[in-house]
Amino acid sequence: MAFPVDILExxxxxxxxxxxxxxxxxxxxxxxxxxxxxxxxxxxxxxSLSNVGFVPLYGGDQTQKILALFAPEDSLTAVALYLADQWWAIDDIVKTSVPSREGLKQVSTLGERVVLYVLNRIIYRKQEMERNEIPFLCHSSTDYAKILWKKGEAIGFYSVKPTGSICASFLTQSYQLPVLDTMFLRKKYRGKDFGLHMLEDFVDSFTEDALGLRYPLSSLMYTACKQYFEKYPGDHELLWEVEGVGHWYQRIPVTRALQREALKIPALKSRSGFSCHHCH
Incomplete structure (x- = not known):
């Protein structure tokens, strides 16, 4: 059986x-x-017309839309999308019948952009996001992103703001280094080094002497970084936690960020949750 990502090639x-x-x-x-x-x-x-509507595929860019079916009891949660002339359940949209679609694959086709949208906006934001985690903005139609495929299913993604790309929050400024902007892994696949695998792939894909990770580090990124430095102790000066576009005054070594987070953990356990501002 072919799935939307295969049909919309x-x-x-x-x-x-x-x-x-x-x-x-x-x-x-x-x-x-x-x-x-x-x-x-x-x-x-x-x-019916009351539970069907168009949603923007790329967030703030309203020009490209997809048709969504919403649950009767929750008008904000899409349960299916209309793709390739039929309705597809969310769980089926993140599947593939192509055996070669395995591991990390760079997003290029419309079908892959739809999978990225579903993983980010529906599965992460509506189903798997913790109270203290920060929702990601929608990825744009040109964002550099890779989807992690495992045995016929999309299980995660990461996206990067390459050096020189324009910052959405500061349109006159561009990124000073590649910044790993978003990373997500489905909960049932955590604890199996997939986060480390995505971080390694990011490092291998960019040749700059300094690479950025978006502030604040998520729990997934925190774990991946700890594993990375255990595996590659010589890379302590490669990774930086970055705010804004990553000017020298907007970054600190990830090793220092890990120390800061380690100090926070005992305090967090005594609190119900916290929120942070996510700058794009």
């Missing part, structure tokens, strides 16, 4: 959106007393 945004517009036209003309239904596990969801 050569599909354009225009084709995807036109297909969705045609579906919406049919829905407006349909019989509201006899609606089409979408089956999800043990639930049957009637499809």
């Amino acid at each position: 050569n599909c354009s945004h225009e084709e995807l959106e036109n297909s969705a517009e045609d579906y919406m036209s049919d829905l407006r003309c349909g019989d509201p007393e006899n609606p089409e239904c979408f089956s999800l596990l043990n639930i049957t969801i009637p499809i």
